[in-house]
Amino acid sequence: MPEVIVHMAAGRTPEQKKKLMASISEAVVNSTGAALDAVTVQIVEAPLSDKMKGGQTFAERAAAKAKS
Secondary structure (H helix, E strand, O other): OOEEEEEEEOOOOHHHHHHHHHHHHHHHHHHHOOOHHHOEEEEEEEOHHHOEEOOEEHHHHHHHHHHO
């Protein structure tokens, strides 16, 4: 029973997340030979204020990008 957990910043649409989980599921099936119904994929989202890259929160990065 393969399980994949994806950590990412919040903000994707439900459709984008479903597409990501389906693609990951297929990759696991193709790579391991596991049955599709045995594969679990979970997305753990963090608010933009709770995730940081390069010394700036994702909220700060988004605000800076919006200004440019």
